[in-house]
Amino acid sequence: MPQGQPSVVPDDSLTTRQRRNRPLLLVHTGDGKGKSTAAFGLALRGWNQGFRIGVFQFVKSAKWRIGEQTVLERLGDLHTETGEGGPVEWHKMGSGWSWSRKAGSDADHAQAAAEGWTEIKRRLAAESHQLYILDEFTYPINWGWVDIDDVVETLTNRPGHQHVVITGRRADPKLTEIADLVTEMQKIKHPMDAGQKGQRGIEW
């Protein structure tokens, strides 16, 4: 674990405090396990620091519910009840976004993805959250449902101090170009390659 010491000191005339406080864009990509789990692990740190957290899952099925959602929403409730940590909002594309409550499982996924991104842009402009997790967001970008140039411009010019984490395979080079941190989760070995099924507590 990096202990907070940079390997070089840049000639950018910023103070240590300024460099410490820059908002980050993090990208977790690659074909290995751990991209989303690491993002939600980071949400724990953020919650503990009192960050306002917004999770936006670009998943096709709203039925796909992972344990992290239950726990992070529980932590959000705890914030409401006791003031501990920060507030948590969790939205899934699935059959329409939580804020639009549009019914129907035959929703147009491309349109839903575009609507999700439009809402995220509104929130970034309003500085609604301090940590955004755009889970599996590389897919709608790669499928052309969300315009990569718009994403790059919006994220580059986002106001205030808002961290953003994007997960998913095959991150667009334009995205990794503007990211502060990119980790490639590389699959060395996976139980499913040995024919093993996913299981509770591990995959969900």
Next chain:
Amino acid sequence: MPQGQPSVVPDDSLTTRQRRNRPLLLVHTGDGKGKSTAAFGLALRGWNQGFRIGVFQFVKSAKWRIGEQTVLERLGDLHTETGEGGPVEWHKMGSGWSWSRKAGSDADHAQAAAEGWTEIKRRLAAESHQLYILDEFTYPINWGWVDIDDVVETLTNRPGHQHVVITGRRADPKLTEIADLVTEMQKIKHPMDAGQKGQRGIEW
């Protein structure tokens, strides 16, 4: 995210249920960010499933406290209070392990690491936890403080249904050999390379 479908069906005469329920050994290695955060993200899933969770951090300084500890211990308290989720124990090597309460910051780290591993062996034999996170455990192995062959034998023959996650750089090949899942978190880009300092909510 793998949706639970294996890519091959092995000829091992096990039922789907048996294959689904095999305990896993997971290794998060590589020089990128996300090894520990992904392990703690997994702990969220485990907690939500009611797993008894044991975290063992092989860190040199007990002062190094990360947000995940506060949150997971809080979730453990919640289990005690309301029965939600599972119980959580969190132990740090630092200046002696939590269970031994040995004082002194000048503790012998090699001996402390060996003591930690001995306790973990006892717990594995007693099936104390359902999910073990051995955070930064590759280092005491690589430094020769903990015997890799003992680790391999103990983990290979652990009884019952106990998942184990090991994090840290340069995982010993003997360890990845017996692991069910290995992800290498590869550093593509890191803010510290650009001279940026670690910051709250991201590094701790």
